[in-house]
Amino acid sequence: MTHAAIVGWGKCLPPAILTNQDLATFLPTDDEWITTRTGMKERRISHVRGIELAITAARRALACAGMRGEDLELIIYGSCSNDETVPNSASGVQQQLGATRAAAFDVNTACTSFMYGLSIGTSMIRTGVVRNALVIGVELISQYMDWDNRNVAVLFGDGAAAMVLRETEQETGVVAEKLQCYADSRQILRVRGMGTMYANLGVPFGQTRWDFDGQEIFRRAVHGMSEASVEVMRRKGVTMDDIALVVPHQANLRIIDAVAKRAGAGADKVFLTVQKYGNMSSATAPVALVEAVEEGRVPPGSLVLMPAFGGGLTLSAHLIRWGDRVTPLESSDAELPPCPKTALELVNEIRAQKRIGADVAPRFDALRFVESPPA
Template sequence: MMYGRITGTGSYLPERVLTNQDLEKIVNTSDQWIRERSGIQERRIAAEGETCGDLAAMAAERAIASAGIDPAEIDLLVLATSTPDAALPSTACLIQRRIGMRAGSCAFDVSAACSGFVYALSIADQFLRSGAAKRALVVGAETMSRVLNWKDRTTCVLFGDGAGAVVLEAGEEPGIINTHLHADGEYSRLLHTEWGTSHGIEKLIAAPELAAISMNGSEVFKVAVRTLGRIVNETLAANDLDKNDIDWLIPHQANIRIIGATAKMLDMPMEKVVVTLQKQGNTSAASIPLALDTAVRDGRVKAGDLLLMEAFGGGFTWGSALVRF
């Protein structure tokens, strides 16, 4: 039996910092209002001309360097994003060329909103378990600032840009122990954008605000807390684990109240939860690998630790990954 094991992590954040005080100047909000409702203090914003692929490539190269391998050794690249560089080709194909992966290796995008990284990790793990690949690169990258209405204070204060990546290598020792993925399109209208390629470019030009995120925050919050509670219980039960067996919770970085509610379900002190949203905001599919890389590089997450990653996002989608680091 082969398993995927994380052997390298990397991340990248754009240089520009947008603080709550900066937002007070462009939309009707306040630092206190944002902190109380989300826990966010600042976020990073991609520079003009800086694309999702640019962020992803930087994070990917750092993860590859961390793993100590040649990019030509990677068989598979899975990129989780809701903000690709273009409708086609996939942003993953553009990254494959940029970072020096060999021609003919497999590369594709996955779209599952904020749950995208967990989805992509699960897919890559299946490739390694089946023997279809020996090494995989999994990246979560977003330029969420490009799909925000900067006059809508309920959404523009929450999101940021960034990318995180991991290298997976096949081995006999369990790394990705298992994953659990779910979706329910019944709730799709609670967190969505109106525009897609099927509507035609003319409609977007006439009404560019259709591309911006729309969210019913209170309803999303209620469903997220309830759903994440179920996925935590499902993961523990599937692995015959007690809450105390988890060393670190690495959640999607959407809202400090949601994160706190999940930690409470695990009877886990916040000191054992990796939280980065104060300085990064909600980076959607990038948030979990960004948080993981942060905790690995500052020494909190160590070899042998048992990690629970969990996410909830538009679709609705949700999922978890139980990982022995």
């Protein structure tokens, strides 16, 4: 049987760091609340467009795999914060990489977009449609954050990571997975302002209000990720003892702790980035996996468990068998342009731009969502 090994990995974190203290300069919050409730200390704010983060991560992943853009047969761009909708973002990556032979499409399942992309890329390799794939998870959440809402503004950051998959006869890459969606809860995480229907109300793009029921998302995330984790272990016939590392989606340290406990993983088996990057939506899990490999936490041939969840509410768990190689074949010289501003300056610029359209508030208030009952 054909499998899809992960043969290249790369990340791109924008350099500007937004601290809890920075957030407290314009929000009624403080370091103690954010740290104890979420485990977060810092997050990154990008000075470039999302696609630039994606391309830089992709170049690093390609070099790691010892491959060139022209070798690629598929590019999957996982994101819910695309720079534009038409043309899609994956084609922009393709153009910059010179991947002239590749198919290219975007996937949006919110924070699980990379993980769903990983499943799609793996399946297309297994079925012989393509022989390799580049899967990207990237988000520029700072541009559509509701910066006046402390319930959400402290939780998110920007970033990107990419992985190269290649066909192999060895049983590596994704060896078991579970994908699901709790659509009955889709209204508890909604970014009002992103989408065509808002244009009809005269809401400028980027002017957002977040509907966010943190406690309910928390409950469903813990339930969904732990159930999915247990399910993939059962499907593969392994236990937590067989797993070297758990690399979860990182939306809140308390969610991670609860999932790890229910899935039977000790703290030493769980890889964390939440303290330094917050929640980067679809970039979170792949950035964490890249760092885990870079830090030597993923031994050759070991099993990695990756549970995730996101808006929708989508959820997933992947069991990944790492290959023999844990070091890059080549290094890349891809770099972002220097950032001339602090993260707080970048955020204050975004806040000022949004105020220009502040008179749209009543239109948001008029648009209250009531989900249609199921058919």
